[in-house]
Amino acid sequence: DEFIAERCKTHVETRENSKTITMDFVEQITADKNIRLYFGTDMFCQINLLTILAYLEQIGYNKPVKICLCDEKQQMVTSTISVRVHGMHQLYTQIVVERKKIETPNEYLNSVLDLYFNYVHKDKDVLEQLLVDCTATDIQGKIDYLLQTDTNYGLGNTQWQKWLES
DSSP, X not given: OHHHHHHHHHHTOXXXXXXXXXXXXXXXXXXXXXXXXXXXXXXXXXXXXXXXXXHHHHTTOOSOEEEEEEETTTTEEEEEEEEOOTTHHHHHIIIIISOOOOOOSOHHHHXXXXXXXXXXXXXXXXXXXXXXXXXXXXXXXXXXXXXXHOOSSOOOHHHHHHHHHO
16 A cells, blocks of 8 residues: 555545555456566666566565567567566665665666756756657647657656656
């Protein structure tokens, strides 16, 4: 319950939405002896991956987890790594809850931490840089532009809108 409450607060989502999107899926995969997760390397995917690994540690899952990193544009797996979840809850707490930039064993997560903190702090300067070539003046036009041009953040309509309106 604590994990779900913190995730909802951090990702600004309802408890029911979190359960439907994430927890039902996690409950299904933890019944399997060999968990294989597929994630992109963008910021949103890496934070979600960290969230799931932290949850797996919290519920006592102790088998290796195979992570398949994907190039979502090419729709292919680019690399596969095997990790243990020990220590992931602490990393989640430090990064997502306490908002500390730390070094992790995941090179992809390390590479997106600046993006994550730009996003959680709603950094207007960064957003302006992302929109420098955008000709749209309305919010929906800016969202459409960001969805088409940015692949590093991995945000959806709602997340971009909240950042733009902050």
